[in-house]
Amino acid sequence: MSSPGGPPFIRFAREGDVVWLTLDRPERLNAVSLEMRDDLWGALTLLRDDPTVRCAVIRGEGDRAFSAGADITEFGTAPSIIDAREARRARDLWGVMSTLPVPLVAAVHGFAYGAGLEMSLYCDIRIAAEDARFALPEVTLGYIPSAGGTQTAPRHLRRSDALRLVTSGDPLTAAEAFEAGLVHAVVPRAELLDTARAWAGRIATRPPEATRAAKRAVLEGIDLPLEDGLALERRLAAALRVAS
Amino acid sequence: MSVTLTFEGAIAVITLAPEGGRHDRDSIEALGDAAMYAGGRIDGPEAVRAILVTGDFGSGWTEPALEEVDGPLGGELLGAGIHALAEAPQPVVAAIRGVCHGPGLEIALACDIRLAGADATFAAPETAMGTLPRAGGTQRLARAVGRAQALRLVLTGDVIDAAEARRIGLVSAVDPAAEVEGAARALAGRIADRGPIATRMGKEAVHRGAEMTLEQALRYETDLTILLQSTADRAEGVRAFVSKRPPRFTGR
Numbered sequence: 001m002s003s004p005g006g007p008p009f010i011r012f013a014r015e016g017d018v019v020w021l022t023l024d025r026p027e028r029l030n031a032v033s034l035e036m037r038d039d040l041w042g043a044l045t046l047l048r049d050d051p052t053v054r055c056a057v058i059r060g061e062g063d064r065a066f067s068a069g070a071d072i073t074e075f076g077t078a079p080s081i082i083d084a085r086e087a088r089r090a091r092d093l094w095g096v097m098s099t100l101p102v103p104l105v106a107a108v109h110g111f112a113y114g115a116g117l118e119m120s121l122y123c124d125i126r127i128a129a130e131d132a133r134f135a136l137p138e139v140t141l142g143y144i145p146s147a148g149g150t151q152t153a154p155r156h157l158r159r160s161d162a163l164r165l166v167t168s169g170d171p172l173t174a175a176e177a178f179e180a181g182l183v184h185a186v187v188p189r190a191e192l193l194d195t196a197r198a199w200a201g202r203i204a205t206r207p208p209e210a211t212r213a214a215k216r217a218v219l220e221g222i223d224l225p226l227e228d229g230l231a232l233e234r235r236l237a238a239a240l241r242v243a244s
Numbered sequence: 245m246s247v248t249l250t251f252e253g254a255i256a257v258i259t260l261a262p263e264g265g266r267h268d269r270d271s272i273e274a275l276g277d278a279a280m281y282a283g284g285r286i287d288g289p290e291a292v293r294a295i296l297v298t299g300d301f302g303s304g305w306t307e308p309a310l311e312e313v314d315g316p317l318g319g320e321l322l323g324a325g326i327h328a329l330a331e332a333p334q335p336v337v338a339a340i341r342g343v344c345h346g347p348g349l350e351i352a353l354a355c356d357i358r359l360a361g362a363d364a365t366f367a368a369p370e371t372a373m374g375t376l377p378r379a380g381g382t383q384r385l386a387r388a389v390g391r392a393q394a395l396r397l398v399l400t401g402d403v404i405d406a407a408e409a410r411r412i413g414l415v416s417a418v419d420p421a422a423e424v425e426g427a428a429r430a431l432a433g434r435i436a437d438r439g440p441i442a443t444r445m446g447k448e449a450v451h452r453g454a455e456m457t458l459e460q461a462l463r464y465e466t467d468l469t470i471l472l473q474s475t476a477d478r479a480e481g482v483r484a485f486v487s488k489r490p491p492r493f494t495g496r
Binding site: 072073075076081084085088089094095098138139140141142143144145146148149150151152153154155157158159160161162163164166167168169170179180181219223224 | 335356357358387388389390410412413414415416431434435437438439441442443445446447449450453454456457458459461462464465466467468469470472473474475477478479480481482484485486491493
């Protein structure tokens with residue numbers, strides 16, 4: 001996990017059973033550049049492959065942003081759109097994040113725009129500081145969210161609210177995000193990290209096999225016909241009983 | 245006229261005025277005609293980039309409409325015009341005031357973003373008459389507010405006010421009654437200022453992707469994104485952002 005010519009854009013730190021991932025490119029509002037994608041890929045595959053991690057928290061370095069989104073200065077740099085599509089398929093960063101077994105907590109302050117908001121939508125718990133602002137502004141530039149936002153937003157939010165975010169690009173304040181059910185709690189900025197640490201700590205005290213099975217049952221089950229979802233739940237529950 | 249269609253720049257405004265607040269085959273057909281006409285104008289100088297639905301959403305069906313037999317034996321579905329509204333490719337914003345019950349609620353559910361005036365009330369009264377919502381209500385309501393609230397509204401016929409509608413997510417905001425149409429017009433205007441292909445594809449990605457598994461839906465979003473990379477609008481949007489000027493989208 002390293003960036004050519006500099007320190008990684010993702011800091012990976014372990015506090016007991018909890019991993020803290022810090023988006024660390026504050027001078028660019030933690031914008032997701034190609035290098036940061038590479039570093040994030042490394043961090044997420046570490047999380048995926050380490051069964052001893054019981055919870056992970058994602059946060060942004062600096063005063064102003066969780067992440068302001070994709071790095072627009074890199075747009076249009078792929079040799080062709082076919083290459084762009086192949087590159088995304090070959091290294092499916094958001095596919096890894098959407099299927100990560102470990103529970104994820106997002107601690108969001110400042111801007112969570114575009115890919116920043118979309119990253120938080122792959123998390124299971126979202127805690128917002130009072131200054132947090134959420135938006136999917138892609139349509140203002142003539143494109144659509146492409147880190148899963150058109151799919152994850154309607155799975156967390158009511159349809160009318162998801163369509164308002166996606167088609168208007170209008171931002172939500174932390175209070176509006178709480179009202180819409182986008183975040184689980186809103187706290188003063190000074191309490192953000194401790195609040196996230198407390199949520200992660202509670203999750204980390206549960207038996208990890210159970211939290212991982214529960215996360216999988218909800219995320220996979222929600223898109224299945226009820227009958228298949230119930231069968232998945234039975235299988236996961238049976239596997240837990242056998243293991244214990 | 246039970247439905248009027250007017251154009252304000254790139255916004256098509258569909259104003260509902262069912263006689264006595266009750267819908268019948270004619271009023272819903274007129275809605276469908278307006279939706280298909282506005283929805284078809286996606287190209288050229290008169291292109292429609294957002295649709296606003298406003299006026300009187302209505303309290304129910306007329307008695308003759310309630311007696312009509314639907315479906316294979318009865319010819320075209322009574323609710324076909326409401327389904328046509330749901331199929332409009334552009335984002336559709338609803339400004340809802342007063343009574344929005346039965347087919348009125350189904351029209352609102354065919355819109356993408358719902359804003360309510362503080363005087364709005366919502367209900368699905370059909371089961372009291374021994375029937376069901378017949379224009380997609382049982383399906384779109386559950387997708388709009390989740391199963392628990394959809395079942396409550398359909399099984400009880402309870403009338404809920406605007407604040408309750410916001411609480412359950414049926415509407416995205418509540419404004420003072422006199423201001424909701426202006427708020428909806430402003431929202432439609434902001435959508436109309438965005439990349440028009442992007443707003444249509446964003447709408448499509450949300451509605452269609454919600455019916456897929458997440459894995460399939462993410463691939464679908466990627467493919468739409470890649471398709472957008474071939475448009476002039478996307479290049480213009482990025483150029484405008486980099487040079488800090490407003491973009492000039494052409495829909496190409």
